[in-house]
Amino acid sequence: xxxxxxxxxxxxxxxxxxxxxxxxxxxxxxxxxxxxxxxxxxxxxxxxxxxxxxxxxxxxxxxxxxxxxxxxxxxxxxxxxxxxxxxxxxxxxxxxxxxxxxxxxxxxxxxxxxxxxxxxxxxxxxxxxx
Amino acid sequence: xxxxxxxxxxxxxxxxxxxxxxxxxxxxxxxxxxxxxxxxxxxxxxxxxxxxxxxxxxxxxxxxxxxxxxxxxxxxxxxxxxxxxxxxxxxxxxxxxxxxxxxxxxxxxxxxxxxxxxxxxxxxxxxxxxxxxxxxxxxxxxxxxxxxxxxxxxxxxxxxxxxxxxxxxxxxxxxxxxxxxxxxxxxxxxxxxxxxxxxxxxxxxxxxxxxxxxxxxxxxxxxxxxxxxxxxxxxxxxxxxxxxxxxxxxxxxxxxxxxxxxxxxxxxxxxxxxxxxxxxxxxxxxxxxxxxxxxxxxxxxxxxxxxxxxxxxxxxxxxxxxxxxxxxxxxxxxxxxxxxxxxxxxxxxxxxxxxxxxxxxxxxxxxxxxxxxxxxxxxxxxxxxxxxxxxxxxxxxxxxxxxxxxxxxxxxxxxxxxxxxxxxxxxxxxxxxxxxxxxxxxxxxxxxxxxxxxxxxxxxxxxxxxxxxxxxxxxxxxxxxxxxxxxxxxxxxxxxxxxxxxxxxxxxxxxxxxxxxxxxxxxxxxxxxxxxxxxxxxxxxxxxxxxxxxxxxxxxxxxxxxxxxxxxxxxxxxxxxxxxxxxxxxxxxxxxxxxxxxxxxxxxxxxxxxxxxxxxxxxxxxxxxxxxxxxxxxxxxxxxxxxxxxxxxxxxxxxxxxxxxxxxxxxxxxxxxxxxxxxxxxxxxxx
Numbered sequence: 015x016x017x018x019x020x021x022x023x024x025x026x027x028x029x030x031x032x033x034x035x036x037x038x039x040x041x042x043x044x045x046x047x048x049x050x051x052x053x054x055x056x057x058x059x060x061x062x063x064x065x066x067x068x069x070x071x072x073x074x075x076x077x078x079x080x081x082x083x084x085x086x087x088x089x090x091x092x093x094x095x096x097x098x099x100x101x102x103x104x105x106x107x108x109x110x111x112x113x114x115x116x117x118x119x120x121x122x123x124x125x126x127x128x129x130x131x132x133x134x135x136x137x138x139x140x141x142x143x144x
Numbered sequence: 145x146x147x148x149x150x151x152x153x154x155x156x157x158x159x160x161x162x163x164x165x166x167x168x169x170x171x172x173x174x175x176x177x178x179x180x181x182x183x184x185x186x187x188x189x190x191x192x193x194x195x196x197x198x199x200x201x202x203x204x205x206x207x208x209x210x211x212x213x214x215x216x217x218x219x220x221x222x223x224x225x226x227x228x229x230x231x232x233x234x235x236x237x238x239x240x241x242x243x244x245x246x247x248x249x250x251x252x253x254x255x256x257x258x259x260x261x262x263x264x265x266x267x268x269x270x271x272x273x274x275x276x277x278x279x280x281x282x283x284x285x286x287x288x289x290x291x292x293x294x295x296x297x298x299x300x301x302x303x304x305x306x307x308x309x310x311x312x313x314x315x316x317x318x319x320x321x322x323x324x325x326x327x328x329x330x331x332x333x334x335x336x337x338x339x340x341x342x343x344x345x346x347x348x349x350x351x352x353x354x355x356x357x358x359x360x361x362x363x364x365x366x367x368x369x370x371x372x373x374x375x376x377x378x379x380x381x382x383x384x385x386x387x388x389x390x391x392x393x394x395x396x397x398x399x400x401x402x403x404x405x406x407x408x409x410x411x412x413x414x415x416x417x418x419x420x421x422x423x424x425x426x427x428x429x430x431x432x433x434x435x436x437x438x439x440x441x442x443x444x445x446x447x448x449x450x451x452x453x454x455x456x457x458x459x460x461x462x463x464x465x466x467x468x469x470x471x472x473x474x475x476x477x478x479x480x481x482x483x484x485x486x487x488x489x490x491x492x493x494x495x496x497x498x499x500x501x502x503x504x505x506x507x508x509x510x511x512x513x514x515x516x517x518x519x520x521x522x523x524x525x526x527x528x529x530x531x532x533x534x535x536x537x538x539x540x541x542x543x544x545x546x547x548x549x550x551x552x553x554x555x556x557x558x559x560x561x562x563x564x565x566x567x568x569x570x571x572x573x574x575x576x577x578x579x580x581x582x583x584x585x586x587x588x589x590x591x592x593x594x595x596x597x598x599x600x601x602x603x604x605x606x607x608x609x610x611x612x613x614x615x616x617x618x619x620x621x622x623x624x625x626x627x628x629x630x631x632x633x634x635x636x637x638x639x640x641x642x643x644x645x646x647x648x649x650x651x652x653x654x655x656x657x658x659x660x661x662x663x664x665x666x667x668x669x670x671x672x673x674x675x676x677x678x679x680x681x682x683x684x685x686x687x688x689x690x691x692x693x694x695x696x697x698x699x700x701x702x703x704x705x706x707x708x709x710x711x712x713x714x715x716x717x718x719x720x721x722x723x724x725x726x727x728x729x730x731x732x733x734x735x736x737x738x739x740x741x742x743x744x745x746x747x748x749x750x751x752x753x754x755x756x757x758x759x760x761x762x763x764x765x766x767x768x769x770x771x772x773x774x775x776x777x778x779x780x781x782x783x784x785x786x787x788x789x790x791x792x793x794x795x796x797x798x799x800x801x802x803x804x805x806x807x808x809x810x811x812x813x814x815x816x817x818x819x820x821x822x823x824x825x826x827x828x829x830x831x
Contacts, residue, residue, distance in 0.1 A: 049746060065785075065804075067798045085498075087823040087830035089808040097803050099219055106796060133721075134796030135826055 041122060053077045054125050059136075061101050068134030078107065078123040078136065079144060082118055093138075094118065098126070109138045116141060218260075223585055226554055230578035235279065237568035243277035244564050247400055251655045254407035264411050267404075277638035279562070283398060287405050290389050294412050299383035304378075311371070315364035317466045318357055325353040336341055383413065384422035390519060391423055391509060398562055399523035406520045418515040427506040436450045439668050440525055530560030534569060541573060546580040546610030553577050587618060596622045596629075596659050631666050638674040645711075648672060682708030683715065690718060699726035733768050746809035747775035753814070786818050794824050 059076035080100035087095040093110040096118060107126055109118060118124070127140035194722050235244075252258065268291060271574050275284035314330035386409050392399040410418075433778040533556030540549035553574075560566050583606050599623050603615045632655035639647035652672070655665055684706050689698050694735030699704055702723060709715040740748035749772035756762070773780050788800035799822040806815035823830060 019513050058237040059829060065797050065800050068789075068794050084803075086819065087827045088831045091829055095830070096821060104800065104807055106799040106803065106822075106826075130796070133826075134794040134798075 027046045029132065054066075055138060056127050058120075059100075059128065061103050061105065064130070064136075065103065068130055071130040072132055072134070073130065075127060075129045075139060076136075077125060077127050078105070079123070080105075082120050084120060098124075105136065105137060107136045107138060109141065113138060113141050170186075183336040207497060212640060213762075222558065223581075226557055227555055227578065227581060227585075229561070229566075230581060232571075232574075232576040239277055240279060240567070243274060243279050246277075250274065250404055251400065251407075254404060254411070254532055261408060264408070268408070268420070268639075279567075280613075283393065283401050287389065287401065287408070290386050290405075291408050291412065294382040294386055297378045298412065301375045301378050301627050304375045308368050308371045311368045315361060315368065318361040318364060322357040322361060324356060325350065326356050361433050380422055384426060386412075387423040387516070388426065389418050390516060391420070391506075391513075394519055394523060395506075395509065397526070399526045400561070400563070402523040403520060406516050406523075409516060420510065420513065421518060421521075424510045427510050430506060486798045507694045526559055528555050530563045531565045534565045537569075537577075538573065541576060544610070545612040546576060547612045550580045550584070550610075551723060554581075576623045580606065583609070591618060591621065594625060594657070594659055595661050596625050597661055597663070625658050625663075629662050630664070632658065633662070633664055635670065637668060675778055678704075679708045683712065686715060686719070690722070695722045695759070696727050696729075696762050696764055698722050699730075725759060727763050728761075729755050729762050735771065736768055740772065740775070744809075745772055746779035747811060748772045749776045749780055750809070750812055750814055776809075779805055779812070783814050783818075786815075790818065790822065795825050798822055799826070 015028075028125055031136050034107055045099070049132035056075060056077040059071075059078045064071060078098065078100055080098040081098045082096050083098040085094060086106060093108055093113070095106055095108050097104050098107050107128060109116075109126075123144055124142050125142050126138050128137070131137050164661065235633055250267045253263040253270070268812050271284040271288040271291075274280050275288070277281050308546040367488055386405070390402055390405045390409065393399075393405060417699060444746065455798065513522070524636045533552055537549050537553045537556065540546075543549075553569075557566060583602055587599055587602040587606065590596075590602060599618060603618050603622070606613050632651045636648050636651035636655060640646075652665075652669055655662065659665065681706050685701075686698065689695070697720070699722065702719075705719055709719050736748040736755075738748075739751055749769065752765060752772055753771040756765050759765060782801050782805035786798045786805060789795070789798035789801060798818065802815045802818040802822065805812055805820065
């Protein structure tokens with residue numbers, strides 16, 4: 015009797031297919047993420063460093079992402095001073111008048127691009143919701 | 145002439161009792177001022193016998209004369225002399241006995257009925273013997289000399305009388321001669337009437353004879369008159385001297401000598417004239433007042449006039465620097481006589497009252513006594529009274545009535561100190577009076593210096609000793625003084641408590657004056673002064689603590705400082721401010737501790753920290769704060785960091801730390817205030 019020749023997928027093909035699928039997934043993720051953060055090129059503010067001494071940070075621009083915990087003060091001419099919870103700390107951020115159109119409320123999360131002014135106050139340059 | 149000087153001495157030694165009706169040892173009355181009540185006594189008024197005569201008021205045991213008061217119970221010299229007598233042994237030794245026998249013998253020889261010439265001479269001889277005993281004090285020698293002098297004077301008078309008799313005869317002869325000479329000489333031849341020349345010669349011869357006789361006649365008459373004047377003067381002088389001596393014996397209470405001298409006087413002067421006018425004239429001349437330099441010059445001027453020079457004088461002077469005396473007799477030298485009188489001087493004594501008193505005493509005695517017989521009677525009466533006083537003393541002694549007994553003995557002693565009955569009193573009999581007298585004198589002294597404790601003790605000791613001692617008067621004074629002193633002490637205490645230092649001192653002084661040895665005085669005074677000392681120290685401490693800002697110490701010792709600053713309004717205000725602040729600190733501490741108990745360390749720390757800003761130097765607060773700093777370290781660090789950054793103008797970071805602190809302790813006022821402060825700086829126009 016004659017033996018019948020067996021027909022099945024080679025394992026190499028299975029491994030290659032899995033690798034391709036993974037690469038496609040990671041690539042999609044990569045491009046997806048880079049495309050949603052518009053301030054991905056801005057350095058993140060070192061919160062502990064800022065709290066210890068803001069003098070060395072004066073004039074720099076940083077990115078801060080946090081949740082609005084309180085509105086501290088508001089000035090029609092200068093803007094709104096809010097408290098933002100970041101990394102278990104709360105820092106004050108001055109949202110200047112150019113963002114008056116935004117309805118910033120307690121509990122909202124924002125990404126702030128801020129500049130450290132001469133007094134160590136974080137003045138908002140850009141603002142977006144994550 | 146020494147009588148006034150002796151009277152002065154007598155007066156100084158307290159012998160006025162001799163003139164009084166009583167006296168004696170004090171019954172425990174107060175001082176002399178108390179005895180007189182400080183008021184002008186009734187005796188100061190002119191009595192019916194005037195103020196010259198001593199007057200004794202038995203109501204208050206005072207004697208007055210010449211406007212001066214003498215307290216019989218408060219005479220230190222008399223008390224001392226009386227105590228000396230009470231301590232002395234009785235005069236019973238052989239010499240004393242012999243002396244008394246001699247005096248008795250003299251008195252017996254001179255007694256009425258026996259005083260013949262022989263007995264008088266015997267008595268006179270015994271005077272020498274009597275004067276050898278010390279008890280006599282040589283008075284018999286003085287008397288003997290006076291008698292001898294009087295006899296000499298009498299002999300001189302007798303000689304002058306005989307001289308006068310001779311002169312009388314010579315004068316009679318001269319008168320006859322004169323008559324013969326005037327009638328002409330029958331043996332001479334007659335001259336014719338017309339022989340004018342012859343007659344003229346005869347007249348000249350007769351005139352020459354008559355002139356010689358007339359001269360002799362005049363000389364005789366003048367000498368006779370001069371001798372008469374001298375006789376009168378000598379007699380008066382001798383009498384005056386002897387009278388003064390008798391008065392001296394009387395004034396010094398030598399009554400036996402008075403009697404003896406008086407009897408000699410009568411024997412010498414048998415004319416029956418016993419008046420003492422001579423003595424009176426002498427003492428009347430004494431000055432009773434002399435301002436400035438004390439000086440007595442008692443001149444004895446018998447007012448005899450004549451040409452013969454002579455007289456007797458005695459001069460004496462006593463002064464602060466000593467005593468001087470001098471005397472002598474001018475014997476008439478024949479042709480002229482002038483009574484120089486007698487002088488007694490007390491010079492430079494410096495105590496006007498003594499001088500006036502002595503003179504007044506002598507004058508007073510001379511007014512009371514008019515004759516030597518009267519003096520003799522008084523001396524006899526005094527002797528009897530003294531003997532009776534001694535008997536009374538012994539009787540009262542047996543009844544244990546020591547007060548009366550001692551008073552009687554003191555009176556008797558004052559009157560008859562030198563009489564045998566007084567001298568013979570046994571020492572045992574005197575000792576009881578001495579004890580009572582000493583205690584009475586101590587009581588007087590204690591009352592005088594207001595030693596009330598001692599006075600009360602003495603009263604309690606005297607009471608059982610003398611059943612007749614009236615303790616009510618001294619006890620009343622003692623109790624009254626004690627009460628008043630206590631009242632002053634209470635006032636002093638109150639004044640000290642109220643901070644009235646002036647009143648406190650015044651009251652303490654008043655209390656001390658009334659009862660200097662009051663035990664409570666030193667106790668209260670000590671407390672007050674200790675309190676004052678504490679107060680001073682407290683004030684000093686307060687000032688120091690204020691300068692150190694150690695308000696906690698002031699607060700902890702606040703009761704002490706409240707009391708200490710009571711009389712210092714400015715410091716009171718300082719203390720009030722400190723206590724108010726410290727009350728705030730204490731409240732903060734209590735609040736922090738209460739918050740801590742609830743586990744809110746941050747809140748507790750914040751409470752302590754807030755108070756420490758106001759009172760950074762309070763140790764207790766700082767300690768509490770330090771403890772809480774450890775317990776609320778995160779919160780404290782956040783606040784400290786925030787404040788530090790705020791100070792360094794890093795307001796952004798500072799605000800972050802304030803927010804962190806607020807997150808840690810949401811009720812934190814520090815965090816809230818900091819946030820508001822920073823907000824305002826970031827947004828000055830914030831709404």
